[in-house]
Amino acid sequence: MNRPYDPDNLFARILDGRLPASVIDEDATNLSFTDINPQAPQHHLVIPRGSYTDLSDFAARGSDAELAAWVRALARVAEKSGVADAGYRVIVNSGGDGGQEVPHLHGHVLGGAPLGAMLGALLGASPRGTAG
Numbered sequence: 001m002n003r004p005y006d007p008d009n010l011f012a013r014i015l016d017g018r019l020p021a022s023v024i025d026e027d028a029t030n031l032s033f034t035d036i037n038p039q040a041p042q043h044h045l046v047i048p049r050g051s052y053t054d055l056s057d058f059a060a061r062g063s064d065a066e067l068a069a070w071v072r073a074l075a076r077v078a079e080k081s082g083v084a085d086a087g088y089r090v091i092v093n094s095g096g097d098g099g100q101e102v103p104h105l106h107g108h109v110l111g112g113a114p115l116g117a118m119l120g121a122l123l124g125a126s127p128r129g130t131a132g
Contacts, residue, residue, distance in 0.1 A: 003053055003103065004053075005051040005052070005053050005103070005104075006103055007051065009102055009103050009104050010102045010104070011045075011047050011102050011104035011106060012051070012104060014031070014033070014047075015031060015047070015049055021033035021034075022034040024044050024077055024080055024081060025046075025073060025076055025077050025080055027069060027073065028049075028069075029048055029049055029050070029065070029066050029069045029070070030046055030047065030048055030049060030069060030070055030073040031046075031047055031049060032044055032045065032046045032047070032073055032076075032077045032109075033045055035108065039108075039110060040089075040110040040111060040112055040113060040115060041111070041112030041113050042081040042082065042083050042088070042109070042110065042111045042112035043108065043109070043110050044077050044081055044108075044109045045106045045107065045108060045109075046070065046073045046074050046077055046106065046107045046109060047104060047105065047106045047107075048062065048066060048070050048105055050062065050066060051104075052104065052105040053103050053104065053105065054094040054095060054100060054103070054105055055092050055094045055105055056094060057105065058070070058105045070107070074090050074107050074109055077109045078090075078109050078111065081109065081111065081112075082112075083109070083110075083111025083112055086111065086112075087111060087115075088109055088110060088111030089108075089109075089110045089111065089115050089118070090107055090108065090109055090110075091107070091108040091110065092105070092106070092107050092108070093108075
């Protein structure tokens with residue numbers, strides 16, 4: 001996506017303290033907090049502190065250190081929320097067709113219950129989840 005970063009987006013306001021968040025983890029380059037509209041018993045968001053609109057923007061402009069720290073933060077949030085051993089899903093929506101609602105890169109860490117086949121109903125997957 002080649003859209004400009006909006007410094008007034010929801011996550012930018014959380015990062016600069018204009019909006020509160022239930023923080024689960026943070027480091028120098030990332031902030032992780034509980035989603036206010038959870039789609040699973042455990043649903044947390046991991047966002048970089050940098051002004052990246054989506055995954056493509058982050059991959060193009062983020063430093064190797066930022067990219068590695070973000071992936072490690074996703075796994076750390078799974079550990080801290082207690083879903084790492086039983087299993088969890090990481091989702092990154094990008095752009096309109098991808099379902100991205102906030103124009104700041106964020107990864108969803110979901111778990112705490114069986115999550116089912118990914119996109120099974122949408123893609124007409126078999127019960128064995130072959131569409132994923």
